Amino acid sequence: MVTKPSILARLKNQRATWDKIKWTWLPETNREAGDSVVRNFLLHWFPAKVTRQSLSWNYSFWLGTISAVLFLILIITGIPLMFLYVPSVERAYLSVKDIEFTVSFGWFLRGLHRVSAHLMVAVVFLHMVRVFLAGAYKNGTAANQNRPLNWIIGITLLLLTLLLSFTGYLLPWDQLAYWAITVGTNIASAAPLVGERLRFFLLGGSTIDQNTLIRFYVLHCFFLPLGVLLLFCYHMWRVRKDGGLACVDQLSLEQKKKNAQPIKSKTYSLLGITNGRTVHVETSIVDEDKHTVASSPNLTRRLLLVSLGTLAVSVVLTVLFRTPLEAAANPTVTPNPAKAPWYFLWLQELVTLTTFTIGGLTINGALIGGILVPGILVVAAIVWPYLDKSPVSTVGVWMAGARRKQNIVFLIIVAAILVLTIIGTYLRGPYWDFYWPWQSWPTMPRKF
Numbered sequence: 001m002v003t004k005p006s007i008l009a010r011l012k013n014q015r016a017t018w019d020k021i022k023w024t025w026l027p028e029t030n031r032e033a034g035d036s037v038v039r040n041f042l043l044h045w046f047p048a049k050v051t052r053q054s055l056s057w058n059y060s061f062w063l064g065t066i067s068a069v070l071f072l073i074l075i076i077t078g079i080p081l082m083f084l085y086v087p088s089v090e091r092a093y094l095s096v097k098d099i100e101f102t103v104s105f106g107w108f109l110r111g112l113h114r115v116s117a118h119l120m121v122a123v124v125f126l127h128m129v130r131v132f133l134a135g136a137y138k139n140g141t142a143a144n145q146n147r148p149l150n151w152i153i154g155i156t157l158l159l160l161t162l163l164l165s166f167t168g169y170l171l172p173w174d175q176l177a178y179w180a181i182t183v184g185t186n187i188a189s190a191a192p193l194v195g196e197r198l199r200f201f202l203l204g205g206s207t208i209d210q211n212t213l214i215r216f217y218v219l220h221c222f223f224l225p226l227g228v229l230l231l232f233c234y235h236m237w238r239v240r241k242d243g244g245l246a247c248v249d250q251l252s253l254e255q256k257k258k259n260a261q262p263i264k265s266k267t268y269s270l271l272g273i274t275n276g277r278t279v280h281v282e283t284s285i286v287d288e289d290k291h292t293v294a295s296s297p298n299l300t301r302r303l304l305l306v307s308l309g310t311l312a313v314s315v316v317l318t319v320l321f322r323t324p325l326e327a328a329a330n331p332t333v334t335p336n337p338a339k340a341p342w343y344f345l346w347l348q349e350l351v352t353l354t355t356f357t358i359g360g361l362t363i364n365g366a367l368i369g370g371i372l373v374p375g376i377l378v379v380a381a382i383v384w385p386y387l388d389k390s391p392v393s394t395v396g397v398w399m400a401g402a403r404r405k406q407n408i409v410f411l412i413i414v415a416a417i418l419v420l421t422i423i424g425t426y427l428r429g430p431y432w433d434f435y436w437p438w439q440s441w442p443t444m445p446r447k448f
Helices: 004-022 030-039 063-084 092-101 106-133 147-169 175-188 195-203 210-241 247-254 295-320 342-353 365-387 401-426
Strands: 049-051 257-259 284-286 292-294 356-358 361-363
Touching: 030 292, 030 295, 049 247, 049 295, 063 092, 063 106, 063 210, 063 295, 092 106, 106 147, 106 295, 106 401, 147 175, 147 210, 147 342, 147 365, 175 195, 175 342, 175 365, 195 210, 292 295, 342 365, 342 401
Parallel strands: none
Antiparallel strands: 049 292, 257 284, 356 361
8 A cells, every 4th residue: 555655755756856857958046057058968069158149039040950950850750751661663652652642641751851851951051141141151259260161061061951852852753853863963964074973973873773762862861961960060069169159259349348356265376375366367357247148048948949930830831732742753754844853943044044056066054054153153152251351340240341242242143043943943844945924834745
């Protein structure tokens, strides 16, 4: 028979255990707030205190955090999909069809994975745009900063994100996937010297077949996610080493130093032999207390809110827009038009615009628009932080006046990419002809 005191003792022990778990997330004092970061494995990632501006919504828009949450959703949804998917030409399409129509909530799992992948591409791109417009790729006032290196890591993460989505595009093995990969790899083959070898490496041969599927599957499920995870961890570590977000450097420039009153109980001399203060230990501090707050629970609450909001948006989009699944891949039937994945449509459109004939000589648009132009843009983005000679006062400032010309050039490039993507998505029809939204496409003959 269980006595009442034993029940109370058990409840007390359970409550004590729960308090040990939650106290780092809900500290009640400043001392606990500092200790929580040191003693909690997850919170140890963050500093004990963060600036209020770093927590603001209108500076970073939390795009980096949203990208990380989307990547986590991709991992969580991708694991069960790996158990259900069969990476073979004969069974890939049927296994995806089973996921979509037979497995309980399989359509939701696949849809959430697909929506998160597309959102991650868009959010990582917007994050890079935000960093550039805020001048956050430049070193500020703190010592040993290397923000240009972190900017290059961010560019690498963007490219890996594109590859991660591109390799996953083929896995359904339907007409949409098959011909999108065909267009994308044909553009890659136009690269000088290494184009054909690169295409052969990606496809595992000269055609899209079983070798291609298994290579894309392994890249998509292991190597690329591992690369993104490792670079993301290093990216975050560099943010800490560089002193936090770039707005912190701007805050330090605006603050003034003032003399600090010594703490009577503290020793200032060598080995603590003498108490008090001498002319040799005159101290000064920067008034940061009013600009900083404890990471726990202020930062953790924001992280939870952003994570839940990202998940909610992804779920709503999954429910509203069902994931397409066209007919099984058929190399003998070419859709008209055949389009690359949406994030590469600006390249496909650029290839069209740079393909022209002069005096009977046809200029290869795949080389110019598909390889040279994006290659120049990537190289320019990498070296830009080292060429940018704007003053330190512009670091962490949105659209700083001293960087006006740079920001205008950058925004023109971003706008051009977006316009070309819209044209390729909505205004290109059969034979890649241009059609306004109110124009009807011609009826194409069916092939039997």
